[in-house]
Amino acid sequence: MTEYNLAYLLDGKVYINLTNSCTNNCVFCIRNIKEDVVGTNLFLNSENVKAQDVIAQLEEIKDKLSSEIVFCGYGEPMLKLDVMKEVAAYIKKNYPHIKLRVNTNGHANLVYKRNVLPELKGLIDKFSVSLNGENEEVYNKISLPNIEGAYDAVKDFIKEAVKEGFDTTATIVTNYKDYNVDMPKCIEITKNLGAKFRERPWIENGY
Numbered sequence: 073m074t075e076y077n078l079a080y081l082l083d084g085k086v087y088i089n090l091t092n093s094c095t096n097n098c099v100f101c102i103r104n105i106k107e108d109v110v111g112t113n114l115f116l117n118s119e120n121v122k123a124q125d126v127i128a129q130l131e132e133i134k135d136k137l138s139s140e141i142v143f144c145g146y147g148e149p150m151l152k153l154d155v156m157k158e159v160a161a162y163i164k165k166n167y168p169h170i171k172l173r174v175n176t177n178g179h180a181n182l183v184y185k186r187n188v189l190p191e192l193k194g195l196i197d198k199f200s201v202s203l204n205g206e207n208e209e210v211y212n213k214i215s216l217p218n219i220e221g222a223y224d225a226v227k228d229f230i231k232e233a234v235k236e237g238f239d240t241t242a243t244i245v246t247n248y249k250d251y252n253v254d255m256p257k258c259i260e261i262t263k264n265l266g267a268k269f270r271e272r273p274w275i276e277n278g279y
């Protein structure tokens with residue numbers, strides 16, 4: 073039986089949870105802290121998520137759909153690129169007024185060893201990318217990536233997403249324990265990459 077946690081509601085918005093895998097293991101990741109986001113257990117029974125199951129769950133809550141759907145769960149959604157593309161194509165075809173955002177760690181092009189962004193044109197509208205720090209040392213301390221070259225890959229991803237015309241925002245989590253980032257420097261890096269910038273204050277109870 074499929075668990076109803078592939079599409080979930082948070083603050084009146086529908087989110088899509090495609091995987092529990094990630095190429096980071098961020099110190100503040102709520103996967104390590106709790107099982108649920110506002111009551112929905114986001115741990116999946118299986119990593120073999122199928123687009124048709126996601127779509128079926130979306131349809132179950134279609135009366136809750138608003139102007140935006142976000143790919144974001146307990147893991148890195150772009151690790152399920154093909155499923156994401158299939159689900160996004162379905163939404164764009166059936167609900168063309170809905171904007172699609174991906175909250176990502178920005179590792180996709182490094183993972184797939186190719187620029188996947190052109191494949192997402194017309195499917196995804198916005199990217200929110202975790203910059204997480206002003207240099208590799210800070211990034212690695214906070215994000216604990218399990219692949220080499222992650223920080224540079226994140227910056228390249230942001231730059232490329234801007235170049236490809238996606239609405240792109242770099243994010244920094246603030247207020248998590250004594251992990252400090254140099255905010256002015258992060259803002260400057262983001263500006264140089266051409267993206268928008270957003271601070272995401274860490275919230276104990278969820279995203």
Ligand code: SF4
Pocket residue numbers: 094095096097098100101102103145146147148176177202
């Ligand atoms: S990138 Fe997101 S899902 Fe991955 S470890 Fe960090 S907070 Fe968790």
